[in-house]
């Protein structure tokens with residue numbers, strides 16, 4: 001059988017020009033086998049409380065679809081990180097529609113079981129709206145003795161007590177997390193006075209303003225100083241300038257660019273133990289592929305940086 005022949009196919013059809021498998025990077029049963037993969041993708045197309053633009057439930061599919069067209073070769077590492085480390089794509093988790101609270105409970109339990117099954121593998125959850133991050137962080141927090149730091153790449157602080165009647169909103173995602181972990185938010189440029197007050201009153205909260213990211217790179221040192229040894233990375237794609245990623249619910253002008261962001265992430269992964277990650281809030285725009293592709297490549301870079309030592313050996 002050819003390397004990308006769909007599983008279960010009659011052998012006499014194996015040599016037909018089948019498309020790449022529907023999986024992250026289009027890896028086949030061999031390159032993306034769970035057993036041998038160091039990276040695992042968990043799609044969670046959950047959307048319930050998005051306040052303005054919607055469509056994040058289509059995010060995971062757009063990221064995976066785009067990732068099939070990303071070049072496996074990475075010139076930074078001069079190899080194919082995806083082939084070297086292996087990336088397995090799980091099926092999408094379909095959470096209950098009975099409301100935000102039962103859905104987040106269900107996700108917390110499911111995520112915990114996935115994390116257990118993954119063991120040392122690096123788990124990357126794809127959203128979906130940002131509220132899915134807190135059950136994942138809380139599940140990871142119970143699995144590590146040291147207090148985690150959440151590195152939150154985001155235009156927003158998400159520190160509201162509750163938003164539109166629910167504490168399980170994307171806008172209060174980090175309020176719940178702060179009870180169990182420290183949070184360093186990078187790229188922030190759209191916050192309420194209430195959120196600034198919450199952050200200032202909490203020793204575990206650090207805000208790195210997008211406004212401070214342009215003169216020089218000293219913000220990278222301040223962010224790294226705020227990170228403990230174990231880090232959970234949550235990446236809300238509205239962190240990026242909307243000229244790069246307009247496909248998101250609450251786009252804010254300013255924000256991260258591509259190379260500066262990669263430089264920072266590479267340092268974070270080199271200098272801290274990043275135990276898991278999520279990438280959320282992509283709301284694909286029909287006919288506009290560049291943002292989907294950027295986010296797919298970002299996820300690939302995140303996985304590559306996680307294993308940068310292995311790739312440069």
Ligand SMILES: [Mn+2]
Pocket residue numbers: 154155156236238239281
């Ligand atoms: Mn945001």
